[in-house]
Amino acid sequence: MVRFADTPLxxxxxxxxxxxxxxxxxxxxxxxxxxxxxxxxxxxxxxxSTSFNGRAGTLRGMHYQVDPHAEHKLVRCTRGAxxxxxxxxxxxxxxxxxxxxxxxxxERANALFVPSGCAHGFQTxxxxxxxxxxxxxxxxxSASRGVRWDDPAFGIVWPDPPSxxxxxxxxxxxxxxxxx
Numbered sequence: 001m002v003r004f005a006d007t008p009l010x011x012x013x014x015x016x017x018x019x020x021x022x023x024x025x026x027x028x029x030x031x032x033x034x035x036x037x038x039x040x041x042x043x044x045x046x047x048x049s050t051s052f053n054g055r056a057g058t059l060r061g062m063h064y065q066v067d068p069h070a071e072h073k074l075v076r077c078t079r080g081a082x083x084x085x086x087x088x089x090x091x092x093x094x095x096x097x098x099x100x101x102x103x104x105x106x107e108r109a110n111a112l113f114v115p116s117g118c119a120h121g122f123q124t125x126x127x128x129x130x131x132x133x134x135x136x137x138x139x140x141x142s143a144s145r146g147v148r149w150d151d152p153a154f155g156i157v158w159p160d161p162p163s164x165x166x167x168x169x170x171x172x173x174x175x176x177x178x179x180x
Contacts, residue, residue, distance in 0.1 A: 002035045004113075007102075009088050009095040011115040013041070014102060015074065019109075028109060031074065031134065041113060042072045044136045050078075051131045053124045057160045058167040061121015062087055062147045062175075069143035070116035072136040080129025081105035082122040083159050087147065090117035091180060099156050104131075119147050121172075123158050148175040 005014040017028035033043035051060060062085065065071045075084055085101045103125065104110055114120045122131065149156065149172060160166055 002029055002032055004035075004039050007086075007100045009086055009098060009100045009118065010090075010093050011041075012086050012088075012100055012118060013039070013113040015111040015113055017109050030076065030109065030111065036113075041115075042136050045074075045134045047135045047138045049133045049135065049139075051133070053080075053129045053131070053167075054127060055167050056124050056127050056129075058124040058129075059121065059149055059158070059160075059172065060123075060169075061085065061172060062119035062149055063121060064089065064117070064119045064145055065137065065140060065143040066145055067116075067143075069137050069140040072116055073114045073120055074111050074134040075104065075114060075120065075122070076109065076111035076132045076134075077104040077106060078130050078132050079106050080124060080126040082124050082129055082131060084112050084122045085120070085156055086112065086114045087119040087154050087156070088117070089119055089147070089178075093117070097154060097180075099154050101156070119145075121149060123160055123166075125159065146172065146175045147178050148173070151175070151178050153178040
């Protein structure tokens with residue numbers, strides 16, 4: 001069984017597997033289309049991707065795709081640990097322009113469901129962290145967008161301060177200020 005926990009952002013859920021433990025280790029279901037649909041979440045997965053990050057402090061994001069290629073993401077850290085962040089960019093949402101963050105790690109095998117209309121990004125907390133994305137829509141470069149990780153419109157608090165060691169792409173560091 002997969003457990004779903006609400007977050008302060010509308011439609012963003014913490015997804016936790018229920019582990020069956022025995023002398024061999026454990027087994028857990030991490031995804032079930034029927035259980036996702038029962039919770040009103042889009043169950044389709046069109047693409048799976050991974051991201052490997054060699055250094056703690058690496059920051060990726062904040063990314064999303066616009067219609068007609070808007071995407072839902074189920075994000076899980078399969079190795080290491082990350083500080084995972086979603087920002088609600090849906091103007092009609094009760095949590096518009098708010099952000100939510102949670103630590104995802106290999107030990108808990110927890111995941112974050114990020115619906116379309118929300119930007120997503122993360123910062124690695126350990127060296128050699130790997131992230132698995134299960135995505136509802138294939139990547140479409142023409143629909144790809146982003147907001148800056150330190151945009152004052154959101155005020156995201158990251159675990160590694162700006163003076164700390166941080167690795168970030170030029171693209172992710174140079175998104176303009178958010179304008180609704």
